[in-house]
Amino acid sequence: MLKRAVKAAITAIATAYLLALRVVARPSPRIVMSTYSFFGHVALEPEQRRLWHIDTGEVDRDIWTFGNRREQPNHYLVKVWGRLLRVPPSWWVSALIRVGEILPRLAPEVVKGSLFSGANRIDRFSVQLPIRNDEKALFARQMLKLGIDVAQPYAVLVVRDPAYFGHLSRPLSDGSVRDRDIEDFVPAVHALVEGGFQVVRLGHRVTKPLSVNRDGVLDYATSGFRSEFLDVHLPLHTTVAVSTLTGPDALCIVGRRPVLYVDVAVYAQPFHETELTWWTPARLCSTDDRQDASIAEAFHVGWGWFEGGAEFSEHQVSVTRSTPEEIGADVNCFVTECRRQSALHPEMPNIRATLAREMGLCGAVMHGEVRSSVPSSFIDRHRSLFAMQ
Numbered sequence: 001m002l003k004r005a006v007k008a009a010i011t012a013i014a015t016a017y018l019l020a021l022r023v024v025a026r027p028s029p030r031i032v033m034s035t036y037s038f039f040g041h042v043a044l045e046p047e048q049r050r051l052w053h054i055d056t057g058e059v060d061r062d063i064w065t066f067g068n069r070r071e072q073p074n075h076y077l078v079k080v081w082g083r084l085l086r087v088p089p090s091w092w093v094s095a096l097i098r099v100g101e102i103l104p105r106l107a108p109e110v111v112k113g114s115l116f117s118g119a120n121r122i123d124r125f126s127v128q129l130p131i132r133n134d135e136k137a138l139f140a141r142q143m144l145k146l147g148i149d150v151a152q153p154y155a156v157l158v159v160r161d162p163a164y165f166g167h168l169s170r171p172l173s174d175g176s177v178r179d180r181d182i183e184d185f186v187p188a189v190h191a192l193v194e195g196g197f198q199v200v201r202l203g204h205r206v207t208k209p210l211s212v213n214r215d216g217v218l219d220y221a222t223s224g225f226r227s228e229f230l231d232v233h234l235p236l237h238t239t240v241a242v243s244t245l246t247g248p249d250a251l252c253i254v255g256r257r258p259v260l261y262v263d264v265a266v267y268a269q270p271f272h273e274t275e276l277t278w279w280t281p282a283r284l285c286s287t288d289d290r291q292d293a294s295i296a297e298a299f300h301v302g303w304g305w306f307e308g309g310a311e312f313s314e315h316q317v318s319v320t321r322s323t324p325e326e327i328g329a330d331v332n333c334f335v336t337e338c339r340r341q342s343a344l345h346p347e348m349p350n351i352r353a354t355l356a357r358e359m360g361l362c363g364a365v366m367h368g369e370v371r372s373s374v375p376s377s378f379i380d381r382h383r384s385l386f387a388m389q
Contacts, residue, residue, distance in 0.1 A: 011102075014095035018106040028108040029063045029086075031093055035113060036067035039074055039231075040250030043129075045113030046081050047254045050128040051121035062086065064113075065093040073247075076228040083130045115250065115271070120368040122253060122274040129254050131236070139233040146225055148218055154198035155335075156235050156252070158243035159185055163205040176309030177265040177282070177319055178244045182210055184321075185262075187328025188242055189217060195335050200234055202248050240338065242331055245270060252276075260334040260375070263321040265312065267295065267304040268359060273367040278334050280378045281385060283320040284312075292320070294387045295351075299358035326381070333377035345376040351386050 021028050032049060035041035046064065053060045063086045066078045081087065100107025143150050162179040182201065189212045192199050201210045203221030210219040220226065220234065235241060235251040241259040243249035245266070252259045253271055258278060261270045265282040283292040284303050298304045303317055312319055322330065337343045345351075356363060356370040363370070379386060 010091065010095045011098055014092070014099045015103065015106070018096065018099055018103075018108065022106065027061055028106075029096070030061050030109045030111060031096060032062045032064045033110060033112050034064060034066050036065070036071055037073065039077070039247035041113065041115060042066060042073060042077055042081075043232075043247075043254050044115050044250040046085055047128050048114060048117045048121065050084070051117065051125045052119075054125055055119060055121055063088055063093065065090055074228045074231060077232050080130060080232070084128065116366040117273060118365050118368045120273050120371065122256070122271070122276065123371065127254060127256060129236070131233075135229075135233070136237070139230070139237065142230060143234075146218055146220070146223065148198050148200060148216070150237060152198060153196055153239040154200060155192045156238045156241045156248070157182075157185055157189065157199060157201045157210075158235070158241060158246060158248045158252075159201070159203070160244045160246035161203055161206040163207045177312060178246055180244050180263075180321075182206070182208060184324045185242070185327060186210075186212055187324050188331040190214075191328045191332040192242075192335070193217060195332065197239065197335075200238075202231075202234060204231075240335060242334075258334075258338045260331060262327055262330070265319045266307055267298060267355075268363065268366065269307065270372060271367075272355065272359075272363070272370045272372040275371045275373070277372040278338060279372055279374060280322060280330055281374075283382070283385065285318050285320070287316045287318050290318070292382075292385060294385055296354055296358050296387055304358065305362075322378075326378075329377045330375045333375035337373070337375060343376075344373055345379045347379060347386065348373055351379070354386065 018028055034045050049062065066072055066087060068090045069075065072078050078087070096108050097110065140150050148154060159180050159182050160178045161182070189199050189210070193214055193216060198216040200218045200220050206221045209222045231248070232251060235248040236255040238252060238257050241249055241252040241257060243259055243261055245261050245264055249259050249261070253274065253276055256276060258276050261277065261279040263282040264270055264279050265284065267281060270279045271277045281295065284298050285292045293301070293303065295304070303315070306312055351374060352370045352372070
């Protein structure tokens with residue numbers, strides 16, 4: 001009874017508030033609904049939205065909702081965004097939405113946050129996430145205690161583990177085509193160390209530890225020293241990242257750090273809008289003919305737009321991935337080429353044009369101009385994937 005009475009009172013206050021705005025001819029707030037259950041979305045959606053305001057010059061009347069506290073994947077990240085965004089309590093946002101359902105004429109505008117801009121803003125504007133200098137200093141001190149000097153080059157390894165969502169009775173997403181055994185990345189770790197990088201393996205719930213025992217390599221996921229603070233700062237400030245397309249790599253993009261996405265089966269999902277993105281496509285083929293489809297063929301039959309493992313299984317599409325040794329070679333090539341953009345494979349302009357053409361208008365709306373790259377080592381191994389002889 002008390003709960004219903006409190007809800008009714010809050011609804012009445014929200015109604016009065018929206019009515020008052022109407023009387024004084026002021027615009028009601030625009031509610032931005034973040035995809036608040038996912039770490040990467042909480043990182044990148046506000047960044048993209050802030051860049052949209054800067055780019056368009058529209059007055060910012062947004063209020064954000066990141067759900068209630070128990071639904072948030074990282075409370076520290078929400079707190080940091082709260083320094084820049086208007087983030088009222090979730091119960092107040094719910095009340096405003098409820099008023100709009102009861103009285104549509106008073107309904108505030110509601111929009112969804114997006115990981116994509118369609119206008120290449122990440123490459124054109126500076127970082128918006130308001131991290132303070134004292135937090136950067138604290139991050140550096142904490143990492144030194146763990147044996148990593150963040151003043152020197154370091155790489156983060158972001159390998160999606162099936163254990164992350166496996167503990168839930170209802171997984172939040174079908175990421176089976178992005179799950180990977182950490183052992184497949186051992187050659188990549190050695191390549192990074194030999195290339196002058198320290199390496200930090202990120203993760204939350206993981207199946208097994210990283211079996212590399214070398215100076216400058218930290219299995220942060222199993223270290224026992226994980227914190228929400230470090231979960232944000234490690235990918236945000238990394239020199240480079242290697243990922244299977246999952247949460248923390250979005251913070252690398254926020255921090256304007258190059259990322260290599262390894263064996264991507266969901267072709268349209270990497271952040272093709274930015275030069276920070278490097279990727280190697282997984283090879284797709286029908287289980288009937290076993291012939292790898294080119295990128296163009298995959299989009300022509302619709303596979304390029306699939307988002308989860310269930311879609312590939314339903315359509316009997318086989319997903320073939322790189323060997324550990326091939327991943328190591330591609331990581332080495334990525335590090336070399338992203339340091340020197342002039343060293344890109346001569347076919348990269350054609351590959352970007354093919355990807356843009358095959359994604360068409362939907363791709364343009366998502367990504368704008370295609371600016372992602374593929375390591376030369378991968379292109380030369382799989383020329384037919386890009387319809388080259």
